[in-house]
Amino acid sequence: MIIRQIQVTPVAFRDPPLLNAAGVHEPWALRTIVEVVTDEGLSGLGETYGDVRHLAKVRECADALIGLDVHALHEMYARVAATVGAPVTAPHGSTGVFEEEPSGETAEGKPAEAAANEGPNAATKTAKPTGTTTKETTVDRVFSPFEVACLDIRGKAAGVPVSDLLGGRVRDAVPYSAYLFCKWAGHPGEEPDRFGAALDEAGIVRQAKLLIDEYGFQSIKLKGGVHPPDQEISAIRALHEAFPGVPLRLDLNAAWTVETSIRVGRELEGTLQYLEDPTPGIEGMGEVAAAVPMPLATNMCVVAPEHFPPAMAARSIGVLLLDHHYWGGLVRSSHVAAMCDAFGLSMSMHSNSHLGISLAAMTHLAAATPNLTFACDTHTPWQDGQDVVAPGALRFENGAVPVPTAPGLGVELDRDALAVMNEQYDKCGIRKRDDTSYMRRFDPSFTAKRPRW
Known part of the structure; x- marks a missing residue:
């Protein structure tokens, strides 16, 4: 079952004003929907974060995976790593291509300003890679929706969940x-x-x-x-x-x-x-x-x-x-x-x-x-x-x-729903999650510094 096509679609949907240590959710939440299609006509679905730089990496890696067998997860991981510029042999979480994240919560949903304190040696950390505030590699984040989509296909082919x-x-x-x-x-x-x-x-x-x-x-x-x-x-x-x-x-x-x-x-x-x-x-x-x-x-x-x-x-x-x-x-x-x-x-x-x-x-x-x-x-x-x-x-x-x-x-x-949410993405104007900046529109004194109390 060879991958012949991968559709990557950004979507936006309404999100309530949920408060957290980084600020408050904006009116629109972002996600990216991945659909992998094989030469046998089977398709599989994956879902991942929607911030614009993550979306760009997902799209770039989608092109690199065309022609692979859906069972070839190790090769798929290697191609994702090569495409985003991170060596596969590097320790998990210690390297990767790091991107600038919003000042509020990251794509992974954790406060960016708390990130400097995370990891095994938080008390003595003097610097951190931006974009992976919980130290996971970009490779893992980008690889995940493709892997889920391929498992979806493999389950369909075998007739099992x-x-x-x-x-x-x-x-x-x-x-x-x-x-x-x-x-x-x-x-x-x-x-x-x-x-x-x-x-x-x-x-x-x-x-x-x-x-x-x-x-x-x-x-x-x-x-x-x-x-x-x-x-x-x-x-x-x-x-x-x-x-x-x-x-x-x-x-x-x-x-x-x-x-x-x-x-x-x-x-x-x-x-x-x-x-x-x-x-x-x-x-x-x-x-x-x-x-x-x-x-x-x-x-x-x-x-x-x-x-x-x-x-x-x-x-x-x-x-x-x-x-x-x-x-x-x-x-x-x-x-x-x-x-x-x-x-x-x-x-x-x-x-x-x-x-x-x-x-x-x-x-x-x-x-x-x-x-x-x-x-x-x-x-x-x-x-x-x-x-x-x-x-x-x-x-x-x-x-x-x-x-x-x-x-x-x-x-x-649901392709009609997908089309509606994709149109909402185009129109909403939000391209990265930033709970802190949104909160500061209404409370300029707000700080997301950790620890706060």
Whole structure:
């Protein structure tokens, strides 16, 4: 099955004003849709980030992959590496072609200004490559959507779902969490959206009830790092009281000092399933982990294989949040899961603003990963029905997505929806995600410096 054509389509879809440590989401979220077509007429789908420089690399690499067999993933990886200028033999995450990223959150959804503190030696870092704020290589980010699309094709050809290509599913449905955000009622100058404001404890509880009623979620994650720590303590306690017995998590995006993280962690004893990225770096996380009662989770300080040994030596984390978009696709993510198993780490899954192709890929990966035992993150509710995949293949039942059993990813492209979202991309004027600059339009004094408290 030889690759004859690859279509790369940028899309934009409406995004609510979700607050985070880097600022606030802009009115439009960007993604890139990849469609690989073979000489036998089979096609496969992939999805990745939408920032303009990442899009340019995806387009450049698409041309380099024409003529390859869809099974030739090693050669495909080598061609992506050669095209973007990074040697394949370089340590994962230590080299690559780095691009300038926005001053707010990066394409991977982590605060750019927090990035300087990430990595295995955050306390002594004096410089960082721009564009890979969690140190993953450009190669892995660019390779991922092509790999997913080829696995989609291979599943279709074999008549089996992608989860079977990853070793077979160990669960028939993948649980996801209600992903809560502090948010404005609507973007400034626009009518309030249906989710409403969530700027205090009552608003957060209302939001949780809305998402749980609609999707049946059985665990809750709150994006913190927005308000002073005591206010976020109050929000978690309000959720704990409103939803007794429901597992809770708090994600700080490294907004707190070690001292603040320890204080808050101790005050929240008995309320949190885990505390995610409270402070920057492996060393800081290790200090916090030794002093708080709950495990720490990350998708910021351990983001490449070479980070595992120092993180394990420092006992920095108990939970790793997997993300195939920057770990290099589904197969490489399975390798990461094996490393977590070897080191005795639990696993969840990270999410950024995404569409249904990514949700399908995430679901297949989670279904085929035995040690991914925590409910996964997803932004799907915030997309409010907007998608590029035909409806019906993906649905939430009691907070979980049943694993598609149709061949491949089990989703089909809605070409009319794709055309609409591509037109929205052309017209929206946004070409890279920049939560910080958007926030500063309304609050010029805002800073995304980490740690803040």
